[in-house]
Amino acid sequence: MAPYRRGPGTDLASTPQGRRLGSTVLRFLVPLFVLLLARDAFAQCLGDGVQVFPTPGAIVPINSRFLLEGVGTAREPVVALVGKKLRLVADGHEAEVKAQRGWESSLGRATIILKVVGKLEADKRYTLRIDEALPNVALLNGRGGAVLPEWHTGKGADTQPPRWLKRPAVSEGFLRRTAQGTARFVRLNLSLREESPAYLVVKLEPRRPGPSVQQYVVPVTNNAAFIGHEACSGTFAMEDGRSYRARIEAFDAAGHNAPPVPPVDFEAPADYSAQ
Template sequence: MFAAALLSAANASAQCTGDGVQLYPAPGGIVPTNMRILLEGVGTAKSPVLGLVGKPLKLVSTDHEVKLKVTKGWESSLGRATVILKLAEPMQPDKRYFLNLQEVLPNIALLNGQVGAQPSWLSGKGPDAKAPKWVKRPAVSEGFVRRSPQGIARFVKLNLALREESPAFLVVKLSPRRLGISPQQYLLPVQGNTAYLGHEACGGAFSLEDGRSYRARIEAFDAAGNLAPSTPPVDFEAPSAQGP
């Protein structure tokens, strides 16, 4: 069983995100011309984001537009949902493309972008056709529990390494090591060589029960949707809120 560990990165993961949307890859970066955009709705923004499925969106540069098809991605029972925005054609190289979210999600906060600015990305030199390669397969290094007036945050830290230039993401199918309980499946962004699996005090991606044993089946993909080779499942015990 993992001891509670209060690390600076873990503390940041434990804080409540608040209501709004997050975009992956994060706005402002350089992306392959064939990227996919992952749009996550958190809290009260979950339902409006799910409501975008099937609706037309577009990326716009000074002299080029790219239509986006919105498809369903993943949904968490803890107040989150992610949809996938697929490009109808590649972006042109070396151009800045803007996404007008306020047109379809008025008055909803962007949680990982510049306040008051339209989210945008700079297209790179071309498409990304290479799948990520595992350098270090995922493994749980530690777990932590943090109490606050809002409740209990509980996470495990996944250490991993991928050979990949664009941002990488995980889709985790999490099953309790006990029959009769449905698995959870959701998205985790990779931050450096780390991903945090669990929940904040007021919501999150995955529900973890105190001390329960789990098996995580993990898929990794890059910003263009290229899948990494399959990797063995990861078994772990959720950290316990019970002190020693």
């Protein structure tokens, strides 16, 4: 076949050869465009680093234990700390904390338990020197841009396990669309008789066959806890309107757990805006 030559007044895009060429270009450009969008969205996500519990700045009992969660690229370095020791430093006192295995999930997060060797002293401000074990790793939930987490100890130890005043129940779902994607959260209302900070260990699984069980630590704040995910990372991943079952355990800062409760069933918030 003779090569195509554009004649006077001929539009290349209107010819069979031009349409085939345009289709080939689009097949190349569309995946590239999507890849660039994904890269830019990921760059805007504050996902790589560590979080600690209790929340930095909280008042903790002298027999408190601590949790260290690695997110994104910090996940593997945090898991590698199991069996090693870190330092809690206060004015006139230093305590060792031993890293123990905690909870892992497949969505880029892992949590380890930091158990204090001995006890902390009352009425002191302790700093966890995570920089010595994880240099150049960002603290995601520090107060006021703090680089290292700090806590204040109370007057004594926490010796009583938490008790349920109100068992966990789903109150509402939240869905928010952003340039990075769709965020979905479900709010759990609950109430515990507990003086020290508390948290939940939540195992989330679909009611019908699907992804493997997800398991994360969720802090309790003002008698509420949120499970779900941000637009580009976060805790639990949920699909539009799908039914889920959450198995919940509650712990206080000292590691005591509350009595078991039945699982909570709910449907993930659905995005109907595209329908």
